[in-house]
Amino acid sequence: MFVPTESVLAIIIRGTLMYLAMFVLLRIFRRSPGSLGVADLLVIVVIADAAQNGMTGEAKSVTEALVLIGTIIFWNYMIDWLAFRWKWLEKVLEPQPLALVKNGRMLRQNMASEMITRDELLGRLREQGVEDISTVKECRLESNGEFSVIRHDGKANEGNKKSNSPVN
Numbered sequence: 001m002f003v004p005t006e007s008v009l010a011i012i013i014r015g016t017l018m019y020l021a022m023f024v025l026l027r028i029f030r031r032s033p034g035s036l037g038v039a040d041l042l043v044i045v046v047i048a049d050a051a052q053n054g055m056t057g058e059a060k061s062v063t064e065a066l067v068l069i070g071t072i073i074f075w076n077y078m079i080d081w082l083a084f085r086w087k088w089l090e091k092v093l094e095p096q097p098l099a100l101v102k103n104g105r106m107l108r109q110n111m112a113s114e115m116i117t118r119d120e121l122l123g124r125l126r127e128q129g130v131e132d133i134s135t136v137k138e139c140r141l142e143s144n145g146e147f148s149v150i151r152h153d154g155k156a157n158e159g160n161k162k163s164n165s166p167v168n
Contacts, residue, residue, distance in 0.1 A: 102138055
């Protein structure tokens with residue numbers, strides 16, 4: 001149960017290769033509208049199931065599972081640390097904010113590149129308290145998938161966050 005049936009180095013190499021391959025694929029083929037839809041969740045579950053065989057091979061011990069989990073956590077932390085340390089890498093790994101509305105006009109080409117429909121955008125603006133798109137100076141899809149909105153009146157909203165400022 002605790003004695004590895006495979007080499008620990010082989011497990012680390014398998015975990016590294018699978019994690020980095022999945023990381024690259026999910027970075028290239030991702031849509032980040034802020035929340036996971038059913039199809040997005042299904043893709044992640046299927047990828048995880050398919051990757052399991054590539055990572056574990058015939059692994060059957062607790063030790064092998066813990067080594068594999070440790071390897072995945074290590075690479076997740078390492079990529080975040082490297083992106084924090086080197087800004088050029090952060091720009092490669094994290095998408096830049098994308099303007100969706102500029103001076104009350106939808107930027108349809110940018111919306112199309114993220115597969116954001118008119119109705120989805122208008123819904124997100126309503127969540128921000130925007131009733132009329134002409135009042136929006138700029139709306140951006142941020143790297144975390146949230147929509148940030150700056151109105152012509154200077155008021156700014158980001159995501160679905162509530163203000164913590166005291167009411168006078």
